Amino acid sequence: MTINPRSLFRSEITEFKIKTTRGIVRYINLDNAATTYPLKYVEETVSKYMESYGSVHRGSGYKSKKSTDVYEKSRDIIKSFVNAPEDDYVIFTNNTTGGMNTAAYFFAQLSGKVMVSAIEHSSSWLPWIKSEGIKFLGKKQYQLDEINETNEKIQKLGLSQVLRYHINKKFEFDLKDIEKQLQDNQIKVLVLTASSNLTGYCPDIKKIGKLAHKYGAYFLVDACQFIQHHPIDMQKMEIDFLVASGHKFYAPYGGGFLIGPKKFFDCFLPYQIGGGNLPYIEESGHFIRYQNQMAHDPGTPNAVGAISMAAALKKLSNIGIGNIEQYEKSLVDYVYDELKKMPHVQLYVKREHLSSIITFNIEGLTAQQTADILNKEYGIGTRAGNFCVYQVVRTLLGIEDETKLIALVNSGQANKLPGVVRASFSLQNTMQDAKHFVKAIKEMASRRK
Numbered sequence: 001m002t003i004n005p006r007s008l009f010r011s012e013i014t015e016f017k018i019k020t021t022r023g024i025v026r027y028i029n030l031d032n033a034a035t036t037y038p039l040k041y042v043e044e045t046v047s048k049y050m051e052s053y054g055s056v057h058r059g060s061g062y063k064s065k066k067s068t069d070v071y072e073k074s075r076d077i078i079k080s081f082v083n084a085p086e087d088d089y090v091i092f093t094n095n096t097t098g099g100m101n102t103a104a105y106f107f108a109q110l111s112g113k114v115m116v117s118a119i120e121h122s123s124s125w126l127p128w129i130k131s132e133g134i135k136f137l138g139k140k141q142y143q144l145d146e147i148n149e150t151n152e153k154i155q156k157l158g159l160s161q162v163l164r165y166h167i168n169k170k171f172e173f174d175l176k177d178i179e180k181q182l183q184d185n186q187i188k189v190l191v192l193t194a195s196s197n198l199t200g201y202c203p204d205i206k207k208i209g210k211l212a213h214k215y216g217a218y219f220l221v222d223a224c225q226f227i228q229h230h231p232i233d234m235q236k237m238e239i240d241f242l243v244a245s246g247h248k249f250y251a252p253y254g255g256g257f258l259i260g261p262k263k264f265f266d267c268f269l270p271y272q273i274g275g276g277n278l279p280y281i282e283e284s285g286h287f288i289r290y291q292n293q294m295a296h297d298p299g300t301p302n303a304v305g306a307i308s309m310a311a312a313l314k315k316l317s318n319i320g321i322g323n324i325e326q327y328e329k330s331l332v333d334y335v336y337d338e339l340k341k342m343p344h345v346q347l348y349v350k351r352e353h354l355s356s357i358i359t360f361n362i363e364g365l366t367a368q369q370t371a372d373i374l375n376k377e378y379g380i381g382t383r384a385g386n387f388c389v390y391q392v393v394r395t396l397l398g399i400e401d402e403t404k405l406i407a408l409v410n411s412g413q414a415n416k417l418p419g420v421v422r423a424s425f426s427l428q429n430t431m432q433d434a435k436h437f438v439k440a441i442k443e444m445a446s447r448r449k
C-alpha cells in the first residue's frame with residue numbers, strides 16, 4: 001500500500017507557507033516527535049461530534065446520551081488498537097506526563113522500589129521521584145518557610161527509591177544488568193520507554209516485560225514515541241500499563257491515556273476526586289465509590305480529546321501500522337544515508353536503531369544555530385536542545401563533568417547548554433520533504449570549512 005500524506009491531512013496544513021530569507025516557501029515540519037498535525041479524518045470526526053455535543057456522564061437529553069456513548073466507545077477503540085486485555089481500564093489523562101503522574105500516585109501507596117531506564121524522558125522519571133519522595137517524607141507537618149528545604153528532601157528520598165537501569169556502549173539495554181537489579185531489589189514497577197525520543201532506539205519490550213514479571217514487578221511502558229510508528233500489542237509484549245499522548249499520534253486535542261488492569265485500579269481511591277466519579281456521598285461526608293473506570297474519570301471529561309484519539313487510532317489501523325512503519329523508514333533511511341556521507345555532520349543515531357528520528361549536529365554551529373538557520377533560511381522546523389533527556393544528551397556529546405553546565409543554568413544561561421538537533425519524521429512527511437532537508441544540510445555543512 002502506498003501512502004499519500006497529501007490525502008491524509010488538510011492541504012491548508014500541509015501546504016502552509018512561511019516567509020524565509022530566501023522567499024516564501026512551504027513549511028516543512030520535521031518536529032513530529034514533539035507533536036503532530038491532526039489527521040483530516042480526526043478533524044472531521046471532531047467536527048461531527050460537535051454537532052451532537054452535550055454533557056458527558058451527566059444529562060438525560062439526547063445530546064448528552066449520544067456524547068457519552070461516543071466517549072465511552074472511544075475506550076474500546078483505543079484498547080483494541082493496543083490489544084489490551086478485555087477488562088483493562090482506559091484512564092484518560094491530558095498527556096503522557098499526566099498518565100505517568102497518575103500511575104506514580106497509585107504506586108506510591110505500595111511497598112517496593114521503582115526502576116526506570118536511563119533513557120527515560122523526564123516525564124517518565126520525575127513523577128516517580130516526587131511521589132516516592134513525598135511518601136518517605138513521613139507524617140511531620142511543615143510551616144510554609146520550611147517547604148523549600150522539604151522539596152530538597154523529597155528529591156533526595158525519591159532518588160533513593162527510583163533506580164535506573166543503564167544502556168551499554170552500543171546504546172542498548174543490557175538485560176543482565178536489568179535482571180541483576182531486579183534480583184537485588186524489591187521492585188514494584190519497571191518503567192520503559194518503548195522508543196527513545198532522541199535516538200529512536202526501540203528496546204526489546206517483550207524481553208524486558210518478561211524479566212519484570214519473572215521478579216514480580218509490574219511493567220509500565222511509555223509508548224508516546226512508539227504507538228504512531230510501530231505495531232504495539234500489550235498482551236503479546238507483556239505490558240501491564242501503557243501510557244501515550246494523543247497529540248503525538250495525530251489527535252492534538254488535549255487527550256492522553258493510561259491503560260492498566262481493572263483489579264489494580266479498583267484497589268485505589270482516584271488520583272483526582274470531585275464530581276462525576278462517585279455514585280453517592282453520605283450525610284457524614286463519606287463517599288461510596290464506583291468499581292469501574294468511571295471512578296478514575298473526575299469532573300467533566302475532555303471528551304474531544306478522547307474521541308479524537310480513538311479516531312486517529314482507527315485511521316492508523318486502517319492505513320496499517322506496518323505500512324506506516326515501512327513508509328517512514330524509507331524517508332529516514334534515505335536522509336540518514338545522505339547525512340552520513342557529509343563532512344562536518346555528526347550523527348548521533350546508530351543505523352540499526354533508526355526509526356523516525358535523526359539526531360545530529362553540524363560542526364562549528366551550536367544546535368540552536370542549526371535549527372534557527374533551517375527555519376529562517378529553508379522553512380524547515382526542527383528542534384534543538386536537550387529534549388527533557390539531559391542525561392542522554394550528555395552521553396551523546398561525551399560530557400562527563402557537568403559542573404560547567406550546572407553553572408550555566410544557575411547563572412540564568414540555560415539557553416547556552418550544549419545540545420543536539422532532532423529531525424523527526426512522521427506520516428505527514430514526503431520524500432520531497434526529505435530531499436529538501438538533505439539539500440539544506442548539505443549546503444549548511446559545505447559552508448563549514
Ligand SMILES: Cc1ncc(COP(=O)(O)O)c(C=O)c1O
Binds near residue numbers: 096124224225
Ligand atoms: C518518550 C517521551 N515520554 C514522555 C513525553 C511527554 O509527553 P507529553 O508532553 O505529551 O506529556 C515525551 C514528550 O516528548 C516523550 O518523548
